[in-house]
Amino acid sequence: MRRVLTVTSCAPAQTSRLSALFTPPRHKRVGFDFVTDKNKQVTHERCKYAERETLFMSGQTSQSGELKRGLKNRHIQLIALGGAIGTGLFLGSAGVLKSAGPSMILGYAICGFIAFMIMRQLGEMIVEEPVAGSFSHFAHKYWGGFAGFLSGWNCWILYILVGMSELTAVGKYIHYWAPDIPTWVSAAGFFVLINLINLANVKVFGEAEFWFAIIKVVAIVGMIALGSYLLVSGNGGPQAAVSNLWSHGGFFPNGVSGLVMAMAIIMFSFGGLEMLGFTAAEADKPKTVIPKAINQVIYRILIFYIGALVILLSLTPWDSLLATLNASGDSYSGSPFVQVFSMLGSNTAAHILNFVVLTAALSVYNSGTYCNSRMLLGMAEQGDAPKALSKIDKRGVPVRSILASAAVTLIAVLLNYLIPQNALELLMSLVVATLVINWAMISFSHFKFRQHMNKTKQTPLFKALWYPYGNYVCLAFVVFILGVMLLIPGIQVSVYAIPVWVVFMWVCYGIKNKRSAQHALHAAGSSAK
Incomplete structure (x- = not known):
C-alpha cells in the first residue's frame, strides 16, 4: 500500500x-x-x-456526554501546586542527599527553572488552544501523526508510573505509624479511595485536590516557619545552624560530579507540573487562569523546594541525617523531613509532617488519575486510542478512561508485594525516562507551534521564555539527563527501554493506520454499491 x-x-x-x-x-x-x-x-x-x-x-466530545468546565481558578491554582509537591521532594530527596549533599539545593533550583521554561512553552500553546488531551493534540497538529500518537501514549504511561510511585510512597509513610502493615496493603487501600474520587464529577475531584494541596501548603509554610524559629532562637539545639550547608565536607561534599549524578532523581520531583495542561478543557476562563497558574510556579519552586531544603539541611548536619535514613538498609525508607524533626525530639511535629507527606502523595496520585483519564479521552477523540474510551457519562465523567488507567496502575500493588524495597527506585527511574520524552516533545512541539504562529503573522497571548533559544536549552537539558542516567547503575535499563518503547509505539501506529485504511476501503466499497 x-x-x-x-x-x-x-x-x-x-x-x-x-x-x-x-x-x-x-x-x-x-x-x-x-x-x-x-x-x-x-x-x-x-x-x-x-x-x-x-x-x-x-x-x-463527539459521544453522548461532554466535559464540564467545572474547575474554578482556585482549583487550577492548587492543581498546579499539587503536581509540584509530592514524593519527589518528600521522599526522593533522600536519594539525592546521598549523592549531592547540600548542593542538592542548587540542583533543585536548576531543574526547577528548566521545568518552569517547559511550563511556559506548554502554557503558550494551551492558552491559544485550550483543548482536551493537549499534549498529543499539539504534537499531532504541529509536528505530525506519529508525534501525536507517541506523545499521547507516552504521557499516559508517564502518569501511570507517577501514580504507581506515589502509591508505593504511601506504603512507606504508613510504615512510620504501622510498620507491620505491608506496603502493598496500603497501596491497595488508597488506590480504591482515589479512583472513587475521580469517578465522581470533576467538581468533586477539584475540591478534593484543593484541600489536599491546602494541607501541603499550610504544613510546608508552617515547617519553614518553625524551622526558622528553631534556627534563630537557638531552640533547635547546638547542631542547628545555617553553617551546616557548608561545614560538613563543603557545599559539594562529593564534588560537582555528585550533583550531576543526582540530577536525574531531582528531575523526578518536577514530573507533575505538566498536569496543568490537562485542565484546559475543563477550566473556567482558561485564557486568564492558566497563565496566572503557570507564572506562580517559579515562586512555588523557590518557597516549597528551595526554602524547605535550606531549612531542612540547616537544622541538622546532612551526613547525620543520611546515616539515620540509611540505618534501615533502604535509602527510601522514610521522608528526610519527618526524620529531621524526629531527630530533634519533636515527635508531634514529626507525626504531623508524616501526615502531610502522605497527603502529598495522595494529592499527586489524585491529579495523575485525572490526567490519565483526560489523556485517554483526547487520544480516543483523535483516533489514537480505542473509540470506546471517548465515552463520557451524563455527569461529564470519562468513566471508561478512568477504569482503564486504574487497571494498569494496579501493577503497583503487585510490585510492592513482590519487590517492596526496590519498587520505588525502579518506578522513579522509569518515570524519569518517560518524563525526558515528554519534556522533549512539549518543547519541540512548541517550537513547531511558534513557527506556525510566525508564518501566519499571529502573536501569542502568553509567550514562552526566550524562543527559540529557550527551546534549545530545554532540549539540551533532557539530552544531558539521558547521559547522566546512562552512568548510574540500576537506572541505565530505563534509558535502554526508551528506543524499545519508541519502536513499539511506531509498530502500534502502523497497525492503527493500516486498520484505518482498511476501514476506509470497506466504507468506500459499501457506498459504491
Whole structure:
C-alpha cells in the first residue's frame, strides 16, 4: 500500500456544537489518501480530523456526554501546586542527599527553572488552544501523526508510573505509624479511595485536590516557619545552624560530579507540573487562569523546594541525617523531613509532617488519575486510542478512561508485594525516562507551534521564555539527563527501554493506520454499491 499526498479543505461539521469560547476557522490540512495495489484510491477520513479538532477546542466530545468546565481558578491554582509537591521532594530527596549533599539545593533550583521554561512553552500553546488531551493534540497538529500518537501514549504511561510511585510512597509513610502493615496493603487501600474520587464529577475531584494541596501548603509554610524559629532562637539545639550547608565536607561534599549524578532523581520531583495542561478543557476562563497558574510556579519552586531544603539541611548536619535514613538498609525508607524533626525530639511535629507527606502523595496520585483519564479521552477523540474510551457519562465523567488507567496502575500493588524495597527506585527511574520524552516533545512541539504562529503573522497571548533559544536549552537539558542516567547503575535499563518503547509505539501506529485504511476501503466499497 502506498500513500498519495493530497490537500483537502474541510469545514467543521456541526458548528452549532462550538463553544462560545472561540470559533475556529475553516481547516485546511495535508492528508493522505490510501492506494491499494489495484490502484483503487479512497480518501482517508481527513474531514473527521477537522471535526474532532473543533470538538477539542470547544471542550466537548463527539459521544453522548461532554466535559464540564467545572474547575474554578482556585482549583487550577492548587492543581498546579499539587503536581509540584509530592514524593519527589518528600521522599526522593533522600536519594539525592546521598549523592549531592547540600548542593542538592542548587540542583533543585536548576531543574526547577528548566521545568518552569517547559511550563511556559506548554502554557503558550494551551492558552491559544485550550483543548482536551493537549499534549498529543499539539504534537499531532504541529509536528505530525506519529508525534501525536507517541506523545499521547507516552504521557499516559508517564502518569501511570507517577501514580504507581506515589502509591508505593504511601506504603512507606504508613510504615512510620504501622510498620507491620505491608506496603502493598496500603497501596491497595488508597488506590480504591482515589479512583472513587475521580469517578465522581470533576467538581468533586477539584475540591478534593484543593484541600489536599491546602494541607501541603499550610504544613510546608508552617515547617519553614518553625524551622526558622528553631534556627534563630537557638531552640533547635547546638547542631542547628545555617553553617551546616557548608561545614560538613563543603557545599559539594562529593564534588560537582555528585550533583550531576543526582540530577536525574531531582528531575523526578518536577514530573507533575505538566498536569496543568490537562485542565484546559475543563477550566473556567482558561485564557486568564492558566497563565496566572503557570507564572506562580517559579515562586512555588523557590518557597516549597528551595526554602524547605535550606531549612531542612540547616537544622541538622546532612551526613547525620543520611546515616539515620540509611540505618534501615533502604535509602527510601522514610521522608528526610519527618526524620529531621524526629531527630530533634519533636515527635508531634514529626507525626504531623508524616501526615502531610502522605497527603502529598495522595494529592499527586489524585491529579495523575485525572490526567490519565483526560489523556485517554483526547487520544480516543483523535483516533489514537480505542473509540470506546471517548465515552463520557451524563455527569461529564470519562468513566471508561478512568477504569482503564486504574487497571494498569494496579501493577503497583503487585510490585510492592513482590519487590517492596526496590519498587520505588525502579518506578522513579522509569518515570524519569518517560518524563525526558515528554519534556522533549512539549518543547519541540512548541517550537513547531511558534513557527506556525510566525508564518501566519499571529502573536501569542502568553509567550514562552526566550524562543527559540529557550527551546534549545530545554532540549539540551533532557539530552544531558539521558547521559547522566546512562552512568548510574540500576537506572541505565530505563534509558535502554526508551528506543524499545519508541519502536513499539511506531509498530502500534502502523497497525492503527493500516486498520484505518482498511476501514476506509470497506466504507468506500459499501457506498459504491
